[in-house]
Amino acid sequence: MNNSKTVSISRGEASSLIKLLIGNTSASQKLSNDELLAILTSLKVEARETKKVTRTFTKESLDVLVDYGSISNALEIRLEALRIIANALLLSPDLREQLDVVPIMAQQYKKGASTDEELVVGRIMFLSTMQPRTYEADVLKGLHEYILLHITRHSEGDLCGSSLPALTETCKLLFNVLCKFSDDSPSYEDVIRPLSTIIKRLPRTLNSVSRAVISCLLKLPCMLNVCFTDGATMEQLEMLFEVLDNAIRTQSLDTPGFDDSIVPLLLLLSNIFTSAHNEDVTEYFKTMIFPSEKERCRPLGASSSLASHLLQITTKPTFMKSREVIFQLMWDASDRDVRKFIYHIGFGYAIGYIVNHKIAVPDDVLRENMDKYPSDNINVVTGQRLDTEDQFSPLANMTDEEKEREAERLLVLFERIRANGVINVENPIRTAVESGRFQVLPD
Template sequence: MAHLTGSASLGSLRGPAKLKAVTKLVDGLAEDLESATLQPQERDAALDELKIYGRDPSYSDPIFTKEGIETLTRFAFDSPSETTSRNSLRVICNAMLLKPETRQIFVDLGYEPKVCSKLKTDSWDDEFLISRVVFLTTYGTSIDLPNLIEQHQLADSIIQNLSKHATRCSTPPAGKISRDPMEKMALDETLKLLFNVTRYASDHTTSFDPAIPHIVTILCNHDLPPSTTPLDPPFSLLINALMNLNLVSPSAQPSLYPSDNDNSVATRLLELLDLSMKAYTDTALEQNVTPLICVLSSVYENAPSSSDPESPVRTLIRSQLLPSETDRSLGLGKADTLPSRLLRNWTNALAPEFRKAISHLYFELSGKDAGQFIENVGYGYASGFLFQNKIAVPEGAMQQPQQQGRAGEGSGLGVGVGVGVGRRAVNPITGQFLSEERFEELPEMTMEEKEREAERLFVLFERLKQTGVVSVQNPVETAMQEGRFEELPDSDDEKK
């Protein structure tokens, strides 16, 4: 072993001395492939030392060459020793992460059949390492993912690995037994691989339909992370994976809406959403919670209704997300509730995709009915969405007093404004109960202030007419037509 590995403490060399040691290791391993000059312990020690040196690409150039990657790949996929294979795979993973050009070098070697074959494994270590290798090759290479799915059973291997994790989640060992940390790392890497494959080979997503029940099982049975980071992996990865899959497929429906508990998936998604809205803000909402909103919207939209136009899933989601009495007593977006926290982000400039997902979700909750949408969230929130999507505001939607439950209570649709709030009059702009509105007593306006306010309102009404969103009559114009317009004196003194 001494003639190949460095004499200094493992991985401690720097600069030219490190380059010399790395060159010696790579050359020695290449020679071993042809003449088998190393003992198994020597070979594994050399790979282990190479892994440590390869964590820093400076003065490690021989690792990242075509010859270096080929040497490592042959040890990874041709060696009968599992230890040698894993040690080599770790070096390859580091190399592909640090030097993107090595990914194409790996793909050009043509080891796809062996890679996919090795992914069929009972080892958490192998699942993690092989999944990471394939995952990294999905970026910036010519890898043929459809070919891996059609000819080398890549989808079957991923589904098989997810099945193992689902079984472990649904039948945990008795007591508090510490699991191998590689198990969680393997699950995370498999989910990341699934997301990328279904993203870049979108025409083959149906091949992954059997993965949906396993994803759902893990989602509903896995212990929740701390409330400060509710979407830590694997939950963020599980939700991302569901985004790309066909949730209306025959294999998806029974798992998303199980006959023994229709609401299990929706309940878990709502639980994660509630925790997330308390834990994340702004850009974190954009990155972490947007996919959750999209999946929840899809679960709502695709919920089976059979002969009844309503379903327990839709009823549950509306009951949790539509404004309640508490929300409408304070004004929409002002209470400390899940609906209010969502509405407060409706105009979040730092989370554009998140706010778009929220508005689309609430439009879906409103049965895609513009009038009901305005009742549910108030015209103040609804107007921007309707204008951007070129949806006309129904006649009478802005009439006051507006009564709740226009299309909801007692109807087949059941998409009323709130939950158990009766038919109390609501301000159509703010969504607040008219009986709960409070106005500050302001000092009497001077005549100049009244004139300025009248001019400002005149301009606003003219601009609103030009948008074509709603048909309005300028009140100043109406007053003039009816002969109620009076020219005021220039000052209060003149009037006196």
């Protein structure tokens, strides 16, 4: 390397580095791979901060880097160039809008790419497809070939630590394509079985990889017909519920972003249920999402089962998205019958969904003896068996004054519900007080 080039690199002058790359394309004596690698490595530092990206890179300079990212160059050269492009696009929405490399990348890498190349190329195309664009049929066909090739390779290969980030980027790209180009793209039905194979082979945890795969399955409208045939449905369901159970048990419900992370899985399960025409499948769903009869020795939601955790989520104000999906699934699994719905989860949990969706409640729904259901010994509000209320009463550790305040709070709550026209029934708290189950304390 001559002295001028060495000086430019050591100073980290981004404009000088780019000029060296541009000049090399037309120079009679080309820079060696070692010299190019040194220039690109120095330039990559400039692509790690938003301010430097804005100051350093333009569409023209990225076009030059796209040339160096071509498969005609040595692997280490093109990888460095592609990493610079990926970082710049990540940090600059303006560059994402100006530069579209999908036609080039899809065409060059549709026949294959190393894991490192798949990671960075997938990320570049994912960032490029975030912008609203229109592609010709041959570009969409190349994208399809690229995605199918790599999804299939992962389904047949080792799902190890080094390959998972690349798989995640390819799935994110697929998700973008399904969201924005599905009407014009070739059918992606052929990626469903490889994706299904991948999700079964992944650890039963909800991480970035499994979330990406689940999101793709959720966006494939024909997925239920291909993936969840009668012969494979139960195995798939057990796996998905295990992922959900592990996610809820290993994460605090106060973890930021947890609501968004479990919504795709909940939606996928909900879609499976509504599309199922198999009694075994629907019954399995009910055993997983509704508390068992054994759990009724305490108020519903107090045990450690998955069903109880789902009920707890519905009470969290930070789980606005998840609780709506959970309630909808429980409502559908109750045959959209308000009596069954209240029996399955208790009026205390059900009332929010009932009010929000303006569901009519029969006048006698809060009576302790509801026809057709084994609830003659059930507290309709809490779902707990009446004969265990004294043993596991949540009031056991309260003072008399605290009990009185709690009774007053519930009394006011039910009066408000009646005033809103949701139900027209005698207030059960007032009835309990009048029957002697609550005692009014003297002044």
